[in-house]
Amino acid sequence: xxxxxxxxxxxxYLCHCGSNIAATVDVMAxxxxxxxxxxxxxxxxxKYMCSDPGQELICTxxxxxxxxxxxxxxxxxxxxxxxxxxxxxxAGLNPFYLQFVNIREHVSWVHQDHxxxxxxxxxxxxxxxxxxxxxxxxxxxxxxxxxxxxVVGGGIAGIHAAxxxxxxxxxxxxxxxEPTIGGHMAMFDKTFPTLDCAACILTPKMxxxxxxxxxxxxxxxxxxxxxxxxGNYKVTVCRKxxxxxxxxxxxxxxxxxxxxxxxxxxxxxFNQGLSKRKPVYLPFPQAIPQKVLIDxxxxxxxxxxxxKKTCVEACAERNAIDFKQQESxxxxxxxxxxxxxxxxxxxxxxxxxxxxxQYKNVYTSLExxxxxxxxxxxxxxxxxxxxxxxxxxxxxxxxxxxxQNTNRWCSKVCCMYSLKLAxxxxxxxxxxxxxxxxxxxxxxxxxEEFYDRLLDEGVHFVRGRVAEISDWPAHPSEEGKLIIxxxxxxxxxxxxxxxxxxVLSVGLEPKADARDVARLFNMSCAxxxxxxxxxPKLAPVSTFTDGVFIAxxxxxxxxxxxxxxxAGAAAAEVMALIDAGEIELDxxxxxxxxEHCSGCKTCIPMCPYGAIAFDSVKSKASVNEILCKGCGTxxxxxPSGSINQNFFEDEEVFAETEGVLLHA
Amino acid sequence: xxxxxxxATTVFEPRxxxxxxxxxxxxxxxxxxSSRMKYPPNSCVIRLMCSGRVDPQFILNAFAHxxxxxxxxxxxxxxxxxxxxxxxxLRRFRLLRRMLVKMGIEEERVRLEWISAAEADRxxxxxxxxxxxxxxxxxxxLDLVPKxxxxxxxxxxxx
Numbered sequence: 004x005x006x007x008x009x010x011x012x013x014x015x016y017l018c019h020c021g022s023n024i025a026a027t028v029d030v031m032a033x034x035x036x037x038x039x040x041x042x043x044x045x046x047x048x049x050k051y052m053c054s055d056p057g058q059e060l061i062c063t064x065x066x067x068x069x070x071x072x073x074x075x076x077x078x079x080x081x082x083x084x085x086x087x088x089x090x091x092x093x094a095g096l097n098p099f100y101l102q103f104v105n106i107r108e109h110v111s112w113v114h115q116d117h118x119x120x121x122x123x124x125x126x127x128x129x130x131x132x133x134x135x136x137x138x139x140x141x142x143x144x145x146x147x148x149x150x151x152x153x154v155v156g157g158g159i160a161g162i163h164a165a166x167x168x169x170x171x172x173x174x175x176x177x178x179x180x181e182p183t184i185g186g187h188m189a190m191f192d193k194t195f196p197t198l199d200c201a202a203c204i205l206t207p208k209m210x211x212x213x214x215x216x217x218x219x220x221x222x223x224x225x226x227x228x229x230x231x232x233x234g235n236y237k238v239t240v241c242r243k244x245x246x247x248x249x250x251x252x253x254x255x256x257x258x259x260x261x262x263x264x265x266x267x268x269x270x271x272x273f274n275q276g277l278s279k280r281k282p283v284y285l286p287f288p289q290a291i292p293q294k295v296l297i298d299x300x301x302x303x304x305x306x307x308x309x310x311k312k313t314c315v316e317a318c319a320e321r322n323a324i325d326f327k328q329q330e331s332x333x334x335x336x337x338x339x340x341x342x343x344x345x346x347x348x349x350x351x352x353x354x355x356x357x358x359x360x361q362y363k364n365v366y367t368s369l370e371x372x373x374x375x376x377x378x379x380x381x382x383x384x385x386x387x388x389x390x391x392x393x394x395x396x397x398x399x400x401x402x403x404x405x406x407q408n409t410n411r412w413c414s415k416v417c418c419m420y421s422l423k424l425a426x427x428x429x430x431x432x433x434x435x436x437x438x439x440x441x442x443x444x445x446x447x448x449x450x451e452e453f454y455d456r457l458l459d460e461g462v463h464f465v466r467g468r469v470a471e472i473s474d475w476p477a478h479p480s481e482e483g484k485l486i487i488x489x490x491x492x493x494x495x496x497x498x499x500x501x502x503x504x505x506v507l508s509v510g511l512e513p514k515a516d517a518r519d520v521a522r523l524f525n526m527s528c529a530x531x532x533x534x535x536x537x538x539p540k541l542a543p544v545s546t547f548t549d550g551v552f553i554a555x556x557x558x559x560x561x562x563x564x565x566x567x568x569x570a571g572a573a574a575a576e577v578m579a580l581i582d583a584g585e586i587e588l589d590x591x592x593x594x595x596x597x598e599h600c601s602g603c604k605t606c607i608p609m610c611p612y613g614a615i616a617f618d619s620v621k622s623k624a625s626v627n628e629i630l631c632k633g634c635g636t637x638x639x640x641x642p643s644g645s646i647n648q649n650f651f652e653d654e655e656v657f658a659e660t661e662g663v664l665l666h667a
Numbered sequence: 668x669x670x671x672x673x674x675a676t677t678v679f680e681p682r683x684x685x686x687x688x689x690x691x692x693x694x695x696x697x698x699x700x701s702s703r704m705k706y707p708p709n710s711c712v713i714r715l716m717c718s719g720r721v722d723p724q725f726i727l728n729a730f731a732h733x734x735x736x737x738x739x740x741x742x743x744x745x746x747x748x749x750x751x752x753x754x755x756x757l758r759r760f761r762l763l764r765r766m767l768v769k770m771g772i773e774e775e776r777v778r779l780e781w782i783s784a785a786e787a788d789r790x791x792x793x794x795x796x797x798x799x800x801x802x803x804x805x806x807x808x809l810d811l812v813p814k815x816x817x818x819x820x821x822x823x824x825x826x
Contacts, residue, residue, distance in 0.1 A: 079697045080714070108700025109712055113791075119708040126711055522745055527691070529785040547690055547784065548748070591716055609719075611750040634749035635720030639759065644825075651715055654825070657728050660684055663711035664732045 011042045011136045014070040015128060016061055018052035018077035020107055025050075027111035029121040033076070036125050040132045044068050052077050058090045065094035072135040076104035076128050097140035099590070099650060102131040130662025137655050141590040144628065148234035149338035150581045153178065155226055155520075158186020159563060160343035160555025160570040162208050167574035169217035173581065176335055177212060178240055182223045183290035184209055186345055190273065190369060192376040192383075194563055195423040196453035202289060202378070209291040221333070222292055229524055232632060233550030234338045234586045244328035245296035251323035254293035258283050258324065261317035263310060269301045271380070275370045278380030283314050288378055297324070339550045339577040342534065343570060344520055346556040349403030349410065349509040357402065357507055358472045362485055363388045365472060365505045367402075368420060375427050385431050393434050393503035397487045398425055399469045400440040404510030412531065414510030415560035418444045421508045422454055425462045428506075437463045437500055439489050447562070465500075467492045472505055511560040524551050533559045544573040549586075552576055591633030591650045593626045599645030600624055606637035606646055681735035681801035683710035683794070686725060688718045690748035692740025694784035704791040707798045710738060717741070718779075719752025723763040726777060730767075730809060736776045736801045738793065743781040753781065775800050776807060 015037040019025035030048045037046035045068055049057045052075060064070055073096070075087050080103040088098035106124045114120040150173060154165045157179030165175045177184070188194075189209075191201035212218055221242060228239035259281055267279035273286045282302035285295050297305075297314075304310035304326055315324050351359035351367050359365045364387050366374070377383035386392050398421050404414040418440065425436045443464075445451045458464070469489040476482050477499070484501035491498045513532030514520070521528045526546040527535040534553045537545035544552045554573040555566040580586070593614075602622035607615045614630035615637060617623075624646070626637075635648040647653060687693040693714050699706070715721060718741025726737045739760060741753040760779045768774050778797055782789045 079700070081694070081697060105697075105700075105712070108697040110708070112700040112703050113706055114708040115705060116708065123708045123711065130711070130713075525748060525750075527694075527746065527784045530783075535784055547694065609755065611752070632749055634717035634752045635715065636717060636749065636752045636755050639720055639722035639725075640755070648716075648720065651720060653722065653724070656713065656715070656722075656725055657825075659713050660725060660729050660734075661732045663684060663713070664682060664729065664734055 011072055012044045012068065012070050013040075013042045013072040013074060013132050013135060014061065014064050014068065015040075015043055015046040015074045015076070015132065016052055016057075017046065017048040017106075017128075018057070018075070019048060019050045020078060021050065024077070024107050024111045027114060027117055027120045028106055028124045029117065032121055033124050033128060037074075037128055037132070040129055042072070042136055043132055044070060053083050053086055058086070061087070061090050062094045065091070065096055071096065071100060072138065073101045074104060074128065074131040074135050075101065076106045076124065076131070078107040079105050079109075099141040100135065100138050102135040102138065104128055104131045126663045129665075130659045133662040134655050134659040137652065137658055139649070139652075141649050143587040143590055144592075145585050145587055146234050146629070147585045148581045148583065149236075149336050150174070151176065151335070151337045152577055152581070153226075153236070153238055153335065153337040153340045154343060155340065156186070156343035156345055156555070156557070157181070157184030157212070157220075157222065158343060158345045158555060158566075159188045159205065159208075160345070160557075160566045161186075161341070162205075162212055163567050163570035164341050164343060164554055164574045165218055166208060166211055166215065167571055168577060169215045171578055172217065173578065174217050174219070176219045176221065176238075176240075176337065178224050178226055179220075179222045180225050181286070182245065182296050183286045183292070184212060184220065184222060185287075185289075185291070187369075188563060189287065189289070190275075190376070191372050192379075193423060193427060195419045196447070196449040198423070198426075206289045206291075209289065213291040213293070220292060223296065226523065227332075229340070232588070233548075233580075236337050236340060236550065238335050238337060238340070240333045240335065242331045242333060244330050245294065246299065246302075246324065246326055246328050247295055247297065248323045248325050248328070249292065249294050251321055252294040253321065253323075254285070254295070256285060256295060257317040258295060258314035259285065261313040263303065263313050269298060274373045274380045275367070277370060277373055297326075338581045339552065340524065341552045341554055341570075341573045341577060342520070342524060342557055343554045343573075344514055344517070344557040346511045346560065347514050349414075349512055351402055351507045351509050353409060354402060356471045357399065357469070357505070358474075358485070359507055362472070362474055362505075364393075364485055364503060365507065368417070368424060368506055368508045371424055371428075371506050375424075375431060383431075385428060387504055391503070392432050393428075395435040395437070395502040396428050396432075396504045396506060397437045397439065397469075397472075397485070397500060397502040398506045398508060399472075399487070400438065400508045401468065402507040402509045403512070405441060410510055410512060410531070412510075412560070413444065415444070416562045417508040417510055419447070419450055419453070419562065421506075422457050424506060426457055426460065429460060429462060434503070435463065437465060437487070437502065439465050439467060439469045439487065441466070441468050447564070465489060465491050465498060467498075476501075511556060514557070517557070524548065526551055533557070544569055544576055550580065589633060589650075591635075591648060592628050592631040593633070593635060593637055593646050593648045595624050595626055596645045596647065597621070597623050599643050601643050601645070603642060605640050605642055609637040609640045611636075679802055679806055681709050681798055681806070682733060683736040683738055683797060683801070684729040684734045685710045685712045685738040685740065685794075686715055686718070686721045687712050687740040688742060688748070688753075689714055689716045691742035691746065691784050692718075692780070692782040692790065695740070695782045695786050695790045698784065698787035699790045702787050704787055706791045706794045709798045710794050717747065717749050717752035718756035719747075719749065721756055721759070723759050726763060726767075730772065730776075730807060735804075735807045736778070736797055738797055739777075739779045740782050740790070740793075741779070743783055746783060772807065772809075773804055775804060
């Protein structure tokens with residue numbers, strides 16, 4: 004192993020982080036100890052190393068004491084390694100002469116025994132001083148950024164993000180899995196607490212997306228592959244066949260009228276299956292793109308090949324219908340990606356004791372949204388499946404939320420949408436409305452005021468989780484009714500309330516395939532399946548994959564204002580990234596020591612990025628720095644030790660390992 | 668404990684080197700920190716970009732220098748930040764473990780765990796378990812090769 008030599012002058016800087024570190028680790032003793040380590044010229048402790056005076060300390064020492072290696076022991080390198088890279092650069096030192104030691108997340112916050120924690124901190128600092136002595140000067144790589152952006156998901160988050168960036172002049176590809184954009188918001192009737200009509204505020208934005216010159220809207224399409232890295236992603240999108248040539252369809256819907264099906268026979272997904280649609284259909288009147296599509300599972304032509312094709316006749320010279328259409332694959336190059344893939348609602352059948360799917364008058368909240376929506380299956384009349392209007396309605400909160408058996412989290416929006424539905428139901432039908440809640444959670448602008456309004460409107464509130472919904476009458480007057488049983492925890496007794504209709508306020512869940520999507524985009528999910536943000540407080544829309552951002556309810560339950568705010572934030576982050584024109588990449592690439600390389604080619608199949616080539620003239624392997632992402636998998640595979648990795652050199656890792664193990 | 672008389676200072680404290688990947692397990696151990704989860708202080712984390720970078724020599728080197736256990740943490744299969752580095756880590760780990768067992772190193776002394784960035788509790792539990800297990804096994808006795816000879820051998824390897 005090479006001797007770092009006498010010219011190695013290390014400065015060790017220990018952060019108290021207020022009391023975050025200093026309360027558990029004896030920072031004074033640590034400094035005292037660091038001074039005894041080989042090559043250490045100076046060791047200082049300071050209350051907040053990341054503060055301006057803290058940084059200044061290092062700068063001054065580098066100049067005065069001619070330091071050429073720096074060890075900073077503080078928090079996680081994820082938080083402040085960059086800060087201190089900058090300090091070194093400012094002081095004229097190569098930033099990679101720094102070794103950052105985590106004595107907060109890995110020591111003071113997880114250990115209670117002060118003596119043991121201090122000893123462990125000493126081990127880590129000793130290891131760092133040994134390692135840093137071997138550090139080399141490295142240059143960050145610069146690569147240009149492709150200015151185009153991909154937005155995945157066309158709900159309100161994706162729409163807002165796409166429009167924001169397109170208005171700023173960026174070209175945006177908006178890819179949506181469903182045949183139309185709009186997402187859940189398009190299904191809602193009114194929005195809380197202002198009672199804005201959801202369609203009225205959403206559809207102008209949808210139309211803008213459809214007509215924006217900077218947006219390529221690809222509905223009914225899915226991303227199937229993502230390659231590349233920040234600034235230069237290559238994305239493959241599969242465009243599913245609509246059996247309608249989008250460019251030729253004008254959205255006149257004459258084909259729908261002409262279809263030989265007089266009535267639709269397929270449950271309409273947009274209306275939560277409460278109505279039926281024909282094989283050729285438009286998902287809903289304001290759908291964008293305003294193009295019909297044909298469902299091959301329902302269309303007679305697809306099933307038998309013997310349809311009269313009245314739709315083709317109706318389309319006439321426009322000739323937009325194409326039964327032979329195949330899925331097409333598009334490849335696009337983008338610099339950054341925003342994921343706004345949203346959520347799904349809790350499947351109420353999982354809570355069998357609420358009778359969803361068993362009693363026909365038990366509905367989910369999303370079904371009620373469609374029932375009271377003027378464009379819904381009943382044109383906005385709240386009627387039950389037997390055509391009656393309910394005289395009494397029970398709304399059950401927290402269905403599938405705050406429940407150890409299903410989802411532990413609070414779905415955040417259910418209290419407020421339940422209040423909204425309670426108001427709308429009362430307004431439209433005059434029914435008695437009972438809300439069964441565990442806690443009323445209304446922490447938003449105007450939210451509590453809306454709750455107060457509902458109290459005034461005479462909506463009943465019962466605090467207590469509903470135990471069971473049944474149709475067992477205890478009295479002839481209860482015949483045909485649904486009986487809600489819940490303990491009223493304020494009054495202190497069990498209530499039994501017969502109602503005509505039950506609304507289950509279902510919670511929010513990650514999409515069923517959230518983990519697959521996360522994998523596709525190479526980012527992480529939290530244990531529940533929500534996408535994981537880089538930092539919950541300070542980087543809420545960034546992910547651990549540079550250039551991939553998240554917005555909206557794919558990150559966790561959110562209401563519309565919060566979703567829009569986050570989508571705007573994600574758009575801003577993307578623009579800050581791509582407007583810089585180029586990006587710096589870590590120099591942790593692998594490189595070949597040619598004189599040692601035997602040309603065995605072991606490393607070549609190891610590389611998932613095809614970054615290693617074989618030079619047949621020299622009979623040596625060579626690494627393409629642009630393609631290398633710096634995982635180091637090839638390095639540990641090389642039988643002759645002739646590939647190494649910058650900043651994770653074998654010697655450096657050995658030195659660090661020995662450092663943590665060998666008590667000086 | 669061999670006998671109940673021992674006081675805290677003579678209880679064997681295993682030394683564990685933990686090679687964690689930058690994208691999953693290192694983040695999980697950060698989260699364990701910010702969640703103030705408590706676990707014994709016997710392990711030191713060495714950060715690598717990928718579990719695929721864990722060279723079998725790193726593990727041998729750790730044992731040679733007094734580690735009683737080595738823990739490797741990477742992303743769950745299919746979740747690797749570099750696509751498949753963790754599979755490579757798994758292959759090497761299995762081969763090396765076989766070899767270690769033949770060398771008389773109990774297989775519980777090396778452990779490979781898939782721990783995602785969100786699984787802070789898993790970091791805590793794995794370290795707790797491992798410390799417990801190695802306490803039972805006792806210190807690794809690897810004094811077969813005199814230190815001077817080993818240093819010489821290493822010099823040859825890394826020359």
